[in-house]
Amino acid sequence: MRCDIVRELPWPQEFTARVQRNEFVNRWHGKESELARQIAVEGPRYLQAFADGDPDNTAVWFGEAAGLIDTIEPAAAVIERIVADAANVR
DSSP states (O other): OEEEEEEEEOTTTOOOOEEOOHHHEEEETHHHHHHHHHHHHHHHHHHHHHTTOOTTSSOOEEEEGGGGGOOOOOHHHHHHHHHHHHHHOO
């Protein structure tokens, strides 16, 4: 079992996670041991950032499928494609 260091939660080995790259990630990625050593300061700082809705200093979680997005399209185009694809399924 791994650990979500900053929230001090057990994290099952079989589950992965995807978060947005932001100031928090840039500050601690690859420095997990240092984060663990600084948990008395960084844990409360992280929780306060979460409570404040500060997306730069807390994790912004995504579904695993977020990595499959390679273009940004207008919603209307996406809906039209879904409707067209659905009409062709019989």
